[in-house]
Amino acid sequence: MASLSDLSLKNRVFMATYRYRALDPVPFARPRKPLPSARVALVTTGGVHLLSQVPFDDAMKGGDSSFREIPSETAVETLGIAHKSDAFDQTGFRADRNLGFPLDRLREMAARGEIGALNGRALSFMGSITAPGRLVKNTAPGAAALLEADGVDVALLVPL
Amino acid sequence: MCHQTVGLIAGELESRGIATTTVTMLREITAKVRTPRALAVPYALGYPLGKPGDPELQTRIIRAAFALLEAPGPGPVLADFTSTWIRSAP
Numbered sequence: 001m002a003s004l005s006d007l008s009l010k011n012r013v014f015m016a017t018y019r020y021r022a023l024d025p026v027p028f029a030r031p032r033k034p035l036p037s038a039r040v041a042l043v044t045t046g047g048v049h050l051l052s053q054v055p056f057d058d059a060m061k062g063g064d065s066s067f068r069e070i071p072s073e074t075a076v077e078t079l080g081i082a083h084k085s086d087a088f089d090q091t092g093f094r095a096d097r098n099l100g101f102p103l104d105r106l107r108e109m110a111a112r113g114e115i116g117a118l119n120g121r122a123l124s125f126m127g128s129i130t131a132p133g134r135l136v137k138n139t140a141p142g143a144a145a146l147l148e149a150d151g152v153d154v155a156l157l158v159p160l
Numbered sequence: 161m162c163h164q165t166v167g168l169i170a171g172e173l174e175s176r177g178i179a180t181t182t183v184t185m186l187r188e189i190t191a192k193v194r195t196p197r198a199l200a201v202p203y204a205l206g207y208p209l210g211k212p213g214d215p216e217l218q219t220r221i222i223r224a225a226f227a228l229l230e231a232p233g234p235g236p237v238l239a240d241f242t243s244t245w246i247r248s249a250p
Binding site for chain 2: 002004006007015020021022023024026027028029030031032035041043045063087088089090091092093095096098099100102104105106108109114115125127128129130132135136140141143144145147148152153154155156157158159160
């Protein structure tokens with residue numbers, strides 16, 4: 001398990017004093033369908049993007065709260081990674097995008113019938129958002145509306 | 161900050177009736193954010209699904225995360241994934 005004590009002093013001090021935004025109350029939806037019948041969407045904060053898309057802006061004050069739609073048939077090794085955070089070791093993720101954006105694993109699970117279907121689009125955010133106001137007001141509701149319109153039943157979220 | 165971001169997105173999805181399950185490497189941050197359902201993994205930041213090039217381990221972690229969908233709630237639900245594989249320190 002990673003813990004705050006594993007981080008650099010700069011990141012440790014920041015994360016120890018940062019006032020995290022908490023869900024209160026905690027929304028909690030029961031799955032509408034058993035997993036083998038469910039439409040599943042993947043959401044990452046790995047900052048992956050198609051090379052044809054504008055990359056995330058790592059220099060934006062408070063963090064870039066935008067997201068990119070990634071077609072679920074995309075070959076993961078072709079994706080760019082905009083993340084420049086020094087809070088974590090990116091070596092593994094750059095060697096195997098499935099480590100934080102497991103499209104291949106979910107496609108395999110769909111083929112085996114473990115999940116009903118993989119949603120046609122996955123969503124990629126950039127995680128380094130220290131001022132989450134825009135995320136909460138605009139982009140997260142926008143992303144959720146897209147997945148709701150797709151008929152997604154279950155979402156798997158993977159931070160980096 | 162990825163852990164706060166995924167928690168807040170999960171909350172938005174849940175409020176629209178989409179059940180979520182989230183992987184976390186920082187249990188204490190996920191507990192503070194009150195992410196609706198989360199699986200704490202014993203791996204370093206940057207390694208949420210354990211190990212690059214290890215589809216079997218990655219699949220096991222995803223299955224464990226999906227298993228949380230069966231938790232009756234109410235949220236937050238925060239469980240631990242256990243494995244014998246731990247990434248050695250760089």
